[in-house]
Amino acid sequence: MDLLFCLEGILSDFRPLFNQQNFAVFQAFIFGFIANRGNGTLTELYQSSASETQYWSFPKFLSRGKWNADAVAALLIRRIQHLFEDWVYVYDETKALKTGKSQWGLHFFGNFSYQKHRVNQSKFHYGHEFGALGLLSQTATQWHLFPVWVKLIAPQTIRDKSQAVLKRICSKIVPGLIIFDRGFARRKVFTMARSFGHHILCRAKSNAVFYRLPKPPKHRQRGRPRKYGDRLDIRRLRYTLVDIGGQSYSIASKVVRTKMCDAEVRLVIIRNRPKASKPYRYFCVFTTDLMLEIPKIVEYYQQRWQIETAFRDAKQHFGFDAYRSKSRKSINRFVQLSFVAAALTKLIFLMPETTQKPISVEKVCQHLGIHWYRPRKLTQGLRVAYLRSQMAVASFSAKFRKKTNSQNISLTFQDDTPLPFNKAA
Known part of the structure; x- marks a missing residue:
């Protein structure tokens, strides 16, 4: 099946969320994001989309159009979950560097890549921060991450703080496993996510502390029962070799407790030694899903990096950070449409209708x-x-x-005009 025809078929699923005029502009936005070869500004999107509407309909669609960006993201998630059986969520934050003061929500944030020996580099950046959700799905051959939901973060407002944005997203998705980076290893984050029925998979910080499960007392004692046992020393655990994806790892696992989470967690430690003369290095991951197998835990976190490459692709190819809008609503809608275009671009190459004749790398x-x-x-x-x-x-x-429409070509001949086949005869 033709890829463009398949893309139009997927976009038709979003028709109930828009009226007739807004749906035409929505389609023009998606085609504009994909076909755009420039920076992805609103003018370039309009020119790339070849839309029959006027230019003013594009900014009006972002600022005053009657449609819900959260409903678009929720429908996209349901469509992907319907196609793939094995899926997990990945949550992370990204930045967009900006200048000026007229846009809503601009603020300073730390530059985590700052190094002292580099010149002409600031400790802080100025712009916007976004909380983004990706859907990591497994096909028969490999894992694919679809960027599906993004919201603007503004620390100066209670409604749009980092945890408030995460809470808004967690409350509107189907319960599942959410993968976090170690920057989110906080008790407030995990308690909030678990309150909506989600499981957590997160990397532990270097200074994280874990405790053994408390032993039941031999005799009944007064007071509240103990929640934490002795402090766990990961160096004294028993490590075994486990093959994951054709590679062997030295892994230890144990059900423990930590003050970062109010429930028991399964801790998985990967130990490696770069050189025989060097000490061991430990990589710790923990999850609240105690039924999850150890190879799956390691494999899930290995694939978490795909959301970082998804941010890069959205900024390079889909104009994620090229918006010039000023209001909160317009910015949220613009970046959400960019995520939808990026997800649909990857999805149409994996649809069953298009994979009857697989599009190989050599063919492309x-x-x-x-x-x-x-x-x-x-x-x-x-x-x-x-x-x-x-x-x-x-x-x-x-x-x-x-x-070359046939209606514009005159097929009438004069009676005395010799026809070509008469000359040949």
């Missing part, structure tokens, strides 16, 4: 004329380039058919 590179680059799998950049070439061909064909 041959179509694009790439002979110096031989990737092992389809990247988001190759998908976008292939789709843009398909859109260019479809646009040229439509214009050519419009110019």
Whole structure:
């Protein structure tokens, strides 16, 4: 099946969320994000979409259009979960650097890549922060992460603080396993997520403390029963070799308690030694899902990095940080549409209708004329380039058919005009 036809079929599922005029602009936005070859500003999106509407309908759609960005994200999540059986959530935050003062929610935030020996580098950045949710799904061959939900974070307001944004997202999704980075290893975050029925998978900080489960007392004692036992020393645990994805790891596992979470957690420690003369290094991951197998825990957290590459792809190819809007609503809607375009670009290559004849990496590179680059799998950049070439061909064909319409060609002949086949005879 044609990829563009498949994309139109998926977009038709969003029709109940819009009226007729807004749905046409919504389609134009998605096609504009994919076909755009510039920075992704509103003017470039309008020019790339080849929309028949006026330009003013684009900013009006963001600021005054009657549609709900959260409903669009929720429908996208349900569609992906319906296609893939094995899926988990991944939550993280990203930044967009900005200048000026007129946009809503601008503030300073720390530059985590700051190093003293580098020159012309600031300790702080200025711009916007976003809380983003990705849906990590497994196909028959590999894992794929779809960016599905994003919200603007503004520390100066109670409604849009970091934890309030996470709470708003957790309350509107189906309960499941959420993967966090160690920056979210806080009791408030885990308690809030577990209150909505979610399980947690998170990396432990270097100074994290874990405790053994308390032993039951031999005799009944006064007071509240103990919640924490002796402090756990991960160096004294028994480590065994476990094969995960064709690679062997030295792993230890134990059900423990920690003050970062109000429930028992399964702690998984991976131990490695770079050199025989160096001490061991420990990588700790814990989860509240005690039924989850150890190889799955390690594999899930290994795939967490895909959300970082999804942020990079959204900024490079889908204009995530190219918005010029000033209001909170317009910014939230713009970045959400960028996420929808990025997710649908990856989804149409994995749909059952399009995978009857799989689109291989060799076919895409041959179509694009790439002979110096031989990737092992389809990247988001190759998908976008292939789709843009398909859109260019479809646009040229439509214009050519419009110019050579049979209604504009006169087929009447004069009686005395000799026909070509009469001359040949």
